[in-house]
Amino acid sequence: EYVVFNGEIIERSQAKIDVEDRGYQFGDGVYEVIRVYNGKMFTANEHLERLVSSAEKIGMKLGWSIGELESLFATLIEKNGLGTGIVYMQVTRGASPRNHAFPPAGVAQTLVAYTRDMKRPVNNFANGVKTILAEDIRWLRCDIKSLNLLGNILAKQKAAEAGCYEAILHRGEKITEGSSSNIFIIKDGAVITHPANNYILNGITRQTLEKICAASGIPFIEKEFTVADLLGADEIAVGSTTSEITPVVEVDGKHVGDGAPGHVTKKLQSLFDQEIERQCGK
Ligand code: PMP
Numbered sequence: 005e006y007v008v009f010n011g012e013i014i015e016r017s018q019a020k021i022d023v024e025d026r027g028y029q030f031g032d033g034v035y036e037v038i039r040v041y042n043g044k045m046f047t048a049n050e051h052l053e054r055l056v057s058s059a060e061k062i063g064m065k066l067g068w069s070i071g072e073l074e075s076l077f078a079t080l081i082e083k084n085g086l087g088t089g090i091v092y093m094q095v096t097r098g099a100s101p102r103n104h105a106f107p108p109a110g111v112a113q114t115l116v117a118y119t120r121d122m123k124r125p126v127n128n129f130a131n132g133v134k135t136i137l138a139e140d141i142r143w144l145r146c147d148i149k150s151l152n153l154l155g156n157i158l159a160k161q162k163a164a165e166a167g168c169y170e171a172i173l174h175r176g177e178k179i180t181e182g183s184s185s186n187i188f189i190i191k192d193g194a195v196i197t198h199p200a201n202n203y204i205l206n207g208i209t210r211q212t213l214e215k216i217c218a219a220s221g222i223p224f225i226e227k228e229f230t231v232a233d234l235l236g237a238d239e240i241a242v243g244s245t246t247s248e249i250t251p252v253v254e255v256d257g258k259h260v261g262d263g264a265p266g267h268v269t270k271k272l273q274s275l276f277d278q279e280i281e282r283q284c285g286k
Contacts, residue, residue, distance in 0.1 A: 006083045008076050008093070008117035011068065013083060016118065025114055026107070027096030031152035033114075034058035035094035038077070039245050040086055040119070041284035048074055050208045051245075055093070058149045063106065064097060067113050077117060086119045090246065093117035094151060125247060129273060132253030132265045133169035133242070137231065138162055140173035140180050140203075147202050159183040170242050172255065175203065177230045185244035186210040189237035190268045194223035196233075209243040216275045222268070239266030248280075249273045 009019040026032035036055045039046040052070040059066045068076075077091050096114045100107030142155030159171035160183040171183045180198055181187055186207040188197045195217055200206035217224035234240065240252035240260050249272050251265035260266075 005118075006080060008080050008115065010112070010115050011072075011076070013076065013080055019116065021114065021116075022099035024102055025096055025099045027094060027114060027151055029102055030104070031150065032062075033094055033096030033151045034062065034064070034149050035092065035151055036149060037245050038091045038093075039248075040081055040089050040091060041280055042286075043081055043087055044284040045074070045077065045081070045091065046280060046283055047208050047212060048077070050211060054149060054206075054208065055095070059095060061145070061148045062150065064095070064113065066095060068115065080117060081119055084119045086121065088124065089120050089122040091117055091119050096151070122246065125250065128169065128250045129248070130265070132251035132260075134167065134254040135170045135172050135182075135240075135242070135252050135256075136163050136166050136168050137234075137256055138171040138173055138183070140175045142173075144202055146180070146204055147200070147206060149205055156183045168254075169250075170247075170252075172234065172252075174231050177232075178228050179231060179234050180204050181207075182242050182244070185242040185247055185250075187234075188213070188241045188243060189229060189234055190239035190241070190266060191233070191237055193268060194225050195268070195272070196225045196227060196229055198228060199226040207243055207245075209245060209248065212276070212279060213243060213249065213272065216272065216279060220271075220275055222271070237261075239269045241269045241272065249276050 005016045006013050007016045007019050036051045038048055038051045052073055056066055094116055098111040098113050100111045138159040163171040172187055173180045181204040188195050198204050214224050238261050242250050251269045253260055253263055
């Protein structure tokens with residue numbers, strides 16, 4: 005089992021993080037998760053561009069280029085013999101004596117990446133998942149894929165304790181996104197999702213879905229919608245790198261539509277499958 009550690013590929017057991025690494029102490033860093041199908045990364049460039057942009061938004065200029073990262077991760081996937089799974093990567097502001105302000109110039113960022121086998125959640129694709137609603141208590145820069153995930157963690161734990169797959173977050177009456185996914189409602193054949201602003205992470209799955217909809221003539225509308233709109237939707241879906249397009253069949257114990265995955269969601273799933281096949285093969 006190999007990992008990427010500061011630009012090199014080494015044995016996982018050899019990777020050592022300093023106790024004063026800012027990722028460990030403050031969550032001061034950014035991360036990405038890239039899906040791997042048939043040993044190939046899906047939408048790698050989009051993810052790596054978002055990593056660069058998340059880093060820029062917290063005042064970090066990444067010490068590695070997108071090309072360098074992509075080739076490091078491709079080598080890692082090959083060395084670990086990964087077929088279907090993920091690559092997780094994170095970059096922190098490095099190790100330095102504890103102080104909230106940024107460390108002095110010259111402190112090296114810490115880059116870590118590893119792979120994990122992960123099957124596609126095909127049962128969820130077919131049967132849908134249950135969800136709960138939870139108040140969105142996170143900060144106001146949810147567009148940054150930051151290591152600070154406490155608001156997301158507490159919401160996801162609430163869902164897990166309720167036997168649910170995801171917590172759908174709302175700020176007052178407005179639905180924002182899931183604890184680790186974007187939320188799509190389907191009404192009268194149109195896909196509706198929260199605008200890509202500071203209240204949500206602009207998911208790569210969300211962006212892929214937008215392109216798929218444009219190419220297939222399915223209306224994709226970015227606008228705010230309410231808890232009432234969610235509960236009155238014809239269909240609901242969650243989207244993320246690991247969940248792909250997963251139908252939601254229950255919110256807070258109430259059925260969505262007739263309680264089974266809807267036909268627009270199924271269409272989106274099949275178009276998403278085709279995109280995976282196009283990029284990564286069958
Ligand atoms: N929102 C949040 C809060 C997330 O953690 C994720 C998963 N990374 C997403 C949305 C979906 O993003 P993506 O499609 O890029 O995985």
